[in-house]
Amino acid sequence: MIMRLAFVTTVLLGVLATCPQAVAAQQFNFIYPEVTGSTGIGFDDPTLGTARRTAWEFAVAQWGARVNNTQTINVESFWDNLGTGSSVTLGRASSVLVFRDFTGVPQAGTFYASGLANEFFGSDINTDSPEIRAEFNHQVDTLNALGSTVFYYGLDESPPAGTISFVRTALHELCHGLGFSAGVNSAGELLGGGFPTAFDRFLVLDATTQTPLTTMSDAGRSSAIRSDNLYWSGATVTAANGGNLARMHAPATYVSGSSVSHFKLGHYNPPEMMEPSLSGASFDPRLADELLFDLGWSINLPSSVRSWTLY
């Protein structure tokens, strides 16, 4: 039986004044509804559209160099009003659907992001839908969000003062789309009708007792995701983190789109790419690619140098 389910989205927050590996066997396929529709907005913007697409496809290619996908990953992306003000959502992305109990699945009763499900299934399990959907906040470039701060579309890690690296933002969002996303809501309920995601299965309360979230009641999970004591138990991340379980974002006040589906904000030095607020402009995925490996992706993990291969 194949179960499919629309998935929760996560968000990357921007806050004002805070400031060659092996080539993938299959590439990513780009879907631009705005361009297809000749809308003149977003990725079709007459002024910014080309730079936005170039930066977006550059970011996708970075993951493409790390992920050994055998199945094409269709990525739909567009721009939207994701809010205004001094603290806004820069972008959000997710696997469009998640699947469980399909032929080839490594673990029963577990939802997998569709791109990863395709890998195990051996073909496109969801022919009628993109694997990943990402959207970005056009209010940033229209100056209605974050004051005068705008996105920087350069392909380097040095955004000028007063700008936010779009590539850095896009790398973060793509990682969510590849499965870096919890399936637990604020009440501690498993969104998949009681079934966890592959991501959820690695979440544990307390680095010592390591109580799996999947063994808890909803009330227990609700408490655990507010405990500030939430960890990732996957072996590959742990090995890359000096033998220590990596700490996840679980503040006492639950924040939808931020809690659980990120590494702990401000905990890592240098910052993790997958913290819930943008920290720095490095393109280094740091622990994020090991986490995708733990989930089951075939990943070109770094050997001695922990950085992206650029240019």
Ligand SMILES: [Zn+2]
């Ligand atoms: Zn995020």
